[in-house]
Amino acid sequence: xxxxxxxxxxxxxxxxxxxxxxxxxxxxxxxxxxxxxxxxxxxxxxxxxxxxxxxxxxxxxxxxxxxxxxxxxxxxxxxxxxxxxxxxxxxxxxxxxxxxxxxxxxxxxxxxxxxxxxxxxxxxxxxxxxxxxxxxxxxxxxxxxxxxxxxxxxxxxxxxxxxxxxxxxxxxxxxxxxxxxxxxxxxxxxxxxxxxxxxxxxxxxxxxxxxxxxxxxxxxxxxxxxxxxxxxxxxxxxxxxxxxxxxxxxxxxxxxxxxx
Ligand code: ZN
Numbered sequence: 001x002x003x004x005x006x007x008x009x010x011x012x013x014x015x016x017x018x019x020x021x022x023x024x025x026x027x028x029x030x031x032x033x034x035x036x037x038x039x040x041x042x043x044x045x046x047x048x049x050x051x052x053x054x055x056x057x058x059x060x061x062x063x064x065x066x067x068x069x070x071x072x073x074x075x076x077x078x079x080x081x082x083x084x085x086x087x088x089x090x091x092x093x094x095x096x097x098x099x100x101x102x103x104x105x106x107x108x109x110x111x112x113x114x115x116x117x118x119x120x121x122x123x124x125x126x127x128x129x130x131x132x133x134x135x136x137x138x139x140x141x142x143x144x145x146x147x148x149x150x151x152x153x154x155x156x157x158x159x160x161x162x163x164x165x166x167x168x169x170x171x172x173x174x175x176x177x178x179x180x181x182x183x184x185x186x187x188x189x190x191x192x193x194x195x196x197x198x199x200x201x202x203x204x205x206x207x208x209x210x211x212x213x214x215x216x217x218x219x220x221x222x223x224x225x226x227x228x229x230x231x232x233x234x235x236x237x238x239x240x241x242x243x244x245x246x247x248x249x250x251x252x253x254x255x256x257x258x259x260x
Contacts, residue, residue, distance in 0.1 A: 004047045005226050008068040009034050010060065012075040013052040015204045022204045030074060030202075030209055037215040038222060046222070053078055060086050065093045070225045072218075073112070074202065076105035087111050095192025096232045099225025101218075104202030107163070112198070115191050116165055122183070123160035129178035131156040131201065133185060133213070140172040142186065142197070142220035151213040157203035159183050165198070173217070175200065186217070188224070193232040195225045 011031035015022040026033060031050040038046055049068070051059025053075075065071070071090065075082065087110045094100050094115060102112045107120045134150040135143050160181030166189065173186030185200040199221055201208050208214055 004045055006047050006067055006069045007038065007222055008049045008051055008064060008071045010051045010071060010073050012078050014077045025207050033209045034072065034218065038219055041215065041219040053081060058082060058086050060090060062089065065089060068098055069227055070099040070101065070222050072101040072103060072222065073106045073109055074103045075109045076204065079109050082110050087114060091115060094194035094196065095234055097193040097227035099195045099227065101197045101221045101225050104200055107198065115196055118166055119164040122163040123181060125158040125179060127158065127179065128155040129158055130154055132176045133201065134174050134176065136174050137170060137172045140170060142172045142217060142224045144220060153201055153208060153211060155206045156201060156208065159200045192234050193229060197221045197225050
């Protein structure tokens with residue numbers, strides 16, 4: 001039996017404590033709802049750990065990250081309070097193979113912007129409007145098992161194009177909004193050996209993470225972002241000529257590079 005996937009659910013956990021409307025929807029925080037949903041869907045295939053902003057090192061110590069296969073990230077009100085040292089640490093783990101699933105307003109988190117290298121900004125509106133999420137890649141493992149072409153969320157915050165991201169390796173959903181905008185709401189990239197996923201529905205003032213379709217996709221994101229493949233060799237290393245099968249007459253003086 002394969003080892004259980006080790007998932008760390010990171011939640012900024014600010015709105016739930018400060019805003020009554022959000023507290024009523026998520027009394028134990030959004031991370032409690034994600035944890036319950038993932039455990040129910042994936043059972044013994046996962047072990048779940050949660051971490052929040054106010055913990056020492058935001059709950060993302062070297063030890064925690066070393067034991068994390070997939071990290072999910074939700075943040076909105078306090079992106080700037082996330083320490084750069086922790087962001088660097090997470091980036092390095094992604095390069096080494098840890099999956100990162102960025103949710104909703106994590107598009108503007110330090111870690112997502114650092115991994116993308118663009119502004120990651122978008123058009124938005126809070127008008128409790130309808131969102132129609134279209135499955136645009138039915139063969140994608142994140143949406144495995146979906147029989148519908150699309151599903152609707154009755155009340156959302158609109159996130160629309162232009163979304164300033166590098167062109168995704170793959171799209172799995174595109175969303176349409178009642179106000180007319182469209183949005184690349186489900187995207188994947190590779191960074192180093194790691195997989196990065198962005199999935200946009202998840203505004204805190206609506207019960208979006210209780211929606212069964214959203215819960216299925218979240219489980220799909222976590223499963224997809226699991227580390228796969230071989231060992232990461234991206235640290236950069238020099239291979240001296242005597243260690244390579246090169247005939248001596250072809251070997252150039254390496255000091256010529258350094259002399260510039
Ligand atoms: Zn929002």
